[in-house]
Amino acid sequence: MANAGDRRQHHLVLVPCPYQGHLNPMLQLGAALQSTGSFxxxxxxxxxxxxxxxSPPHFDFLPLPDGLSDADKSSRDFVSQILKLNVNCKASFHESLTRLRERTDRQDEIACIIYDGLMYFAEEVARELKIPCIVFRTCSAANTSTYNEYNRLQEEGFIPLQDSKALExxxxxxxxxxxxFPLYKFExxxxxxxxxxxxxxxxxxxxxxxxxxxxxxESPLMKLRQEYPVPFFAIGPLHKIAPPLSSSLIEEDESCITWLNKQAKNSTLYVSLGSVASIDEKEFVEMAWGLANCEQPFLWVVRPGLVRGSDAIDRLPNGFAEIVGERGRVIKxxxxxxxxxxxxxxAFWSHCxxxxxxxxxxxxxxxICTPCFGDQRVNARYLSHVWKVGLLLEDMERGEIERAIKKLMxxxxxxxxxQRMTDLKREVMHSIKEGGSSYNSLHELVKYINSL
Known part of the structure; x- marks a missing residue:
């Protein structure tokens, strides 16, 4: 690792999208780049x-006034939130960057802005201030490639998507x-x-x-490299490359690790549908009884907001706790x-x-793959159909749930x-070691930014 004192250190400004699934990889990217000693x-x-x-302790944080009302912040309309943020944050970001440049000396000048693609106001400001910028997408290459096809599919009459063509x-x-497709049945x-x-x-x-x-x-990345006239850097999995950090917006229940210590090897199903996805009460009840009937130990994340319109952990069906006993653990x-x-x-039952x-x-x-919306469907298709390391479970019915759990576990x-997942893990972990593709991409990126 380079010593920061041995050479000129550049300044990076990161602009994440303010949701857990976007914030985590952006901070991990920052930590990975900072750990090289160059930034x-x-x-x-x-x-x-x-x-x-x-946490992380070695970043400076720059709050951006965003102009969101309380109603905006509590809304489940994430698309409208993002659109408003792009309108409201442009001026404040421009002003904040201008002040930041005035305060910094040439030894710590802004080398570039790295922004989440959904926060495109940052690209507009970077262009106006003549600061180099780099776009970072927190989704897969396969999902990214679908976006470029929307115009063609509209012209060919496939969009709006029709239920009759769903399986084609x-x-x-x-x-x-x-x-x-991310657009499928998206309100x-x-x-x-x-x-x-x-x-x-x-x-x-x-x-x-x-x-x-x-x-x-490999194939989606090749397709993207043909479509874009800029260098591509595939640097993942970032959570394994970056120094450890905690960026959870929700308080984590560490006591579950003590409970896991009491379970047999490979015996426990971990269940979490992520930080944003939600289900209706009927689906929640079916999940509960599927888990109760599967006879496997399970750790189930039931965060506030998982069930639309309720604090779901209080809605567990009558008799569930008595049947499950110590075999299951429900946490927020x-x-x-x-x-x-x-x-x-x-095994991991996930929204993907x-x-x-x-x-x-x-x-x-x-x-076990239960995609809820957006890029989760693309990921689930690759996990279950291409890499074949997951089972697709789209029918939230207790019998189907029980059968899927028993089949996988x-x-x-x-x-x-x-075994397929073990083999895939081996390939992925090889990529972050010296000489691996992700290891090389990180170091090429550092050289690239320093050359700007």
């Missing part, structure tokens, strides 16, 4: 969901079906489509970063990376967000799936 890091973050400034393969995007798609198109434009950006791995997504939020690394965890998918692959934990097919 100091400032995180320009909206006041909305502003993170704990004590999308022309030019094998192996995705129309039902795997408010008339606002989402323009947002996705805008967020995927590089504009004045001089490079494109993705939290992925060459061995996982888990230290997920620690849980997946625990030897007692034998990209961070969760990468974390599960990195620990060799096979998955106690059946022959589960053993085969587990």
């Amino acid at each position: 100091s890091v400032t995180v320009a973050h909206t006041e909305f969901h502003f993170p704990n400034q004590s 393969l999308v022309p030019g995007l094998h192996p995705l079906r129309f039902k795997d 408010g798609s008339e606002k989402l489509l323009p947002l996705l198109k805008r967020s995927n434009q590089v504009g004045s950006s001089v490079a494109y970063l993705l939290n992925t791995i060459e061995c996982l997504e 939020w888990a230290p997920q990376q620690k849980v997946l690394a625990h030897e007692s965890v034998g 967000g990209w961070n969760s998918s990468l974390e599960s692959i990195s620990e060799g934990v096979p998955m 106690a059946g022959e097919e589960g053993e085969i799936t587990r």
